[in-house]
Amino acid sequence: xxxxxxxxxxxxxxxxxxxxxxxxxxxxxxxxxxxxxxxxxxxxxxxxxxxxxxxxxxxxxxxxxxxxxxxxxxxxxxxxxxxxxxxxxxxxxxxxxxxxxxxxxxxxxxxxxxxxxxxxxxxxxxxxxxxxxxxxxxxxxxxxxxxxxxxxxxxxxxxxxxxxxxxxxxxxxxxxxxxxxxxxxxxxxxxxxxxxxxxxxxxxxxxxxxxxxxxxxxxxxxxxxxxxxxxxxxxxxxxxxxxxxxxxxxxxxxxxxxxxxxxxxxxxxxxxxxxxxxxxxxxxxxxxxxxxxxxxxxxxxxxxxxxxxxxxxxxxxxxxxxxxxxxxxxxxxxxxxxxxxxxxxxxxxxxxxxxxxxxxxxxxxxxxxxxxxxxxxxxxxxxxxxxxxxxxxxxxxxxxxxxxxx
Numbered sequence: 001x002x003x004x005x006x007x008x009x010x011x012x013x014x015x016x017x018x019x020x021x022x023x024x025x026x027x028x029x030x031x032x033x034x035x036x037x038x039x040x041x042x043x044x045x046x047x048x049x050x051x052x053x054x055x056x057x058x059x060x061x062x063x064x065x066x067x068x069x070x071x072x073x074x075x076x077x078x079x080x081x082x083x084x085x086x087x088x089x090x091x092x093x094x095x096x097x098x099x100x101x102x103x104x105x106x107x108x109x110x111x112x113x114x115x116x117x118x119x120x121x122x123x124x125x126x127x128x129x130x131x132x133x134x135x136x137x138x139x140x141x142x143x144x145x146x147x148x149x150x151x152x153x154x155x156x157x158x159x160x161x162x163x164x165x166x167x168x169x170x171x172x173x174x175x176x177x178x179x180x181x182x183x184x185x186x187x188x189x190x191x192x193x194x195x196x197x198x199x200x201x202x203x204x205x206x207x208x209x210x211x212x213x214x215x216x217x218x219x220x221x222x223x224x225x226x227x228x229x230x231x232x233x234x235x236x237x238x239x240x241x242x243x244x245x246x247x248x249x250x251x252x253x254x255x256x257x258x259x260x261x262x263x264x265x266x267x268x269x270x271x272x273x274x275x276x277x278x279x280x281x282x283x284x285x286x287x288x289x290x291x292x293x294x295x296x297x298x299x300x301x302x303x304x305x306x307x308x309x310x311x312x313x314x315x316x317x318x319x320x321x322x323x324x325x326x327x328x329x330x331x332x333x334x335x336x337x338x339x340x341x342x343x344x345x346x347x348x349x350x351x352x353x354x355x356x357x358x359x360x361x362x363x364x365x366x367x368x369x370x371x372x373x374x375x376x377x378x379x380x381x382x383x384x385x386x387x388x389x390x391x392x393x394x395x396x397x398x399x400x401x402x403x404x405x406x
Contacts, residue, residue, distance in 0.1 A: 006314045007037065007358070008375050009394050015370045016403040018388060022370030023404065028385040032360040034073045034107055036378035036395060037311065038262075038318035039354050041068060041336075043075030043110070045324070046099035047092070064341050068324055071336070071351055075103050076264075076320055077152070079112045079144065080120035088124045093147065100151045112152045113264075114159035114206065115141050116190045118167050118174040125173035130180045133173045138193040145197035154202040156232060156264065157194050158187055162209040162217060169280075184220050191226045206232030206264050210250050218257055230317065231257060232264040238274040238281050238332060241302040247309050255315045262318040263310060270299035270326075270344060271333035284330060291326055291333035291344070300345035307353055321350075 015023040045068070049061045068075075077099060078084070085091045100110050116137060125133050145155060164186075165178040178186050187205065194203050205221070205228055207214050221228060231254055235242065242250075254261055270291040274284050303321075310316045322328075325335035336347040360376030376394055383390045388404035 004312065004358075004377075007311065007377055009378055009396050009398060010373070010375050011392075011394055011398040012373045013371065013383070013392070013398070013400065013402045015366050015372060015383065015385065015390075016401055018404055018406055020403070023366055023385060024368050024370045026366045026370070026385050028364050028366060028372060028383055030360070030362045030364055030372075030374060030376070031382050031384075032377060032379050032394075033382055033391075034380045035354070035358070037358075038074035038109060038320075039072050040074030040076060040109075040111075040318060040320035041072045041324050042320070042322050042328075043068070043099070043103060043108070043324075044078050046075065046103055047077065047095050050095040050098040050102065060341065064325065064337065067337060067341065067343065067347070069106055069108070071347065071354065072321075073107065074109045074111070074318060074320065076111050076113050077103075079115060080117065081122040081140065082120040084144075085122055085140075088122070097148065097151065100148060104151055109154065110152045111154040111156065111204075112144070112148065114156040115144065115194065116157065116174060116186075117159035118164050118172050118178070119160070121172040121174050126171070128173070130177050134177050134181070134186075134189065137174070137177070138189060141190055141193040142197045145194050145201065149198045149201075153198060153200060155194060155204065156206040157203045158190050159206050160208060161187055161205065162207055162211075162213050183217060184224050184226075187221055188224055188226050191228070195227050202229040203227060204230045204232040204262060204264070206234065208234035208236065208265075210254075215253060218254075222257065228259060230260040230262045232262050234265040235263055235306075236265060236267040236281060236322065237302075238267060238269055238284070238330065238334075239276055239278065240273045241268060241298075241306070244305065244309060247306060251309075251313050251316070255313070259315070260317040261313070261315045262320070263316065264318070264320050265322040266306070266320060267322050267329075267332065267334045268299050268302050268306070268346070269332055269334055270295040270346065281330065286331060289327075289331045289333055291338060295333065296345050300349040303346045304349045304353065307350065311353075311358065 017023050045061050052058050103110050161183050167175045278284050310319050323334040325337045326333045327339045337343055362374050364372040366372050378395055381392050388406050390402045390404050392402055
């Protein structure tokens with residue numbers, strides 16, 4: 001499918017002057033200011049910015065986040081329990097809320113990740129019985145989803161459930177309760193807590209496992225009435241780009257559930273590819289993992305193809321690049337900028353799609369009744385004429401008045 005009509009809508013507008021008269025025979029500039037489609041990235045540096053007292057570090061982070069904001073309208077913030085609350089009752093609420101507000105004030109939609117996960121789990125939970133661990137897990141969800149309501153209204157509720165009860169790298173509280181309760185009951189419990197805390201939130205299940213096991217899990221969860229708002233699919237491609245065939249296969253298999261699909265954690269490498277024999281990506285530990293000119297060209301080409309395929313699919317509502325800069329998880333050259341904040345070809349390639357090929361900017365002329373018509377990508381718009389402006393949303397076919405303000 002190459003048709004992008006599902007990403008667009010038609011608009012027929014009557015432009016009015018500030019006094020309410022028709023702005024007849026005028027030149028107007030229509031500019032899309034943001035997308036309905038969520039183009040996202042990990043935004044952990046927004047938290048670091050709130051915490052630093054070092055002026056040089058602050059300027060460095062502001063430069064990096066400035067480049068981030070020029071590209072993305074959607075950010076993921078960290079809620080890993082073991083880091084968010086390293087000591088029971090002592091949370092990272094202040095800096096995380098400050099980061100969330102910093103992003104939303106700049107027009108960014110924010111998602112919290114994750115509320116329940118066996119990895120980076122709070123070690124102090126281990127002292128409790130399974131019943132008490134579950135109680136505290138649900139209380140944690142209620143506390144945090146309630147506290148951020150209105151600022152963060154999208155959550156990865158539970159992460160990597162397919163392997164959760166059989167995870168054997170180390171003992172942890174969440175695997176304990178998942179073994180005890182079973183996958184479906186645990187997922188049902190944590191989703192119910194999140195839904196009760198914020199009924200209007202978009203709630204995701206998220207997994208790297210794109211095998212039939214994830215499909216079977218989703219079937220069971222939906223049959224059990226779990227209110228899944230979107231299916232999260234991780235795509236960490238440290239061992240090489242999936243390619244069109246696999247990507248289309250994943251889309252075909254998971255679109256059958258009729259739910260929105262979010263590619264939640266996308267990674268493409270601009271250096272040496274991780275060997276295929278590595279089963280757990282975390283087992284690849286290196287001192288350095290440099291980006292190369294050849295790798296950067298490859299990364300730009302792959303990200304252009306992957307995003308184009310995903311943007312074409314009508315059920316894909318969000319795509320998140322995981323690392324904005326090189327040297328994050330596993331020290332991988334996975335970013336859109338290098339560690340010194342210099343822009344890589346992948347950044348430019350993605351910008352040319354999001355803010356070029358897929359963004360609407362039109363110079364139009366009103367008729368004698370002040371009317372103009374155009375077709376544009378769905379999102380937020382500004383309309384300007386002779387120093388006056390107006391704003392409107394284009395989400396479906398739109399017909400109506402737009403009044404300019406001085």
